[in-house]
Amino acid sequence: MDALIVYPENKEQLTALKAVMKAMKVTFEQKSEMIPDQVVKGVKESLKQADEGLLTPYTGVKAMLDMA
Secondary structure, eight states: OOOOOOOOSSHHHHHHHHHHHHHTTOOOOOOOOOOOHHHHHHHHHHHHHHHTTOOOOOOOHHHHTTOO
8 A cells, every 4th residue: 555745734734634544543653854963063054155155066076086
């Protein structure tokens, strides 16, 4: 059988979806989508660097490894 991934926009939608699935005896599992702190930190740092014009354009792996 197929599986569904649902993204409720607020707590009310989540509560309603859970109630409907329970009433229909549909098995489901709830997972919170968490982004690791180091990823958030890295993205914020990259955005700051972009705003300051400190990013280097990607030109290929060889150039990045100084093999060009």
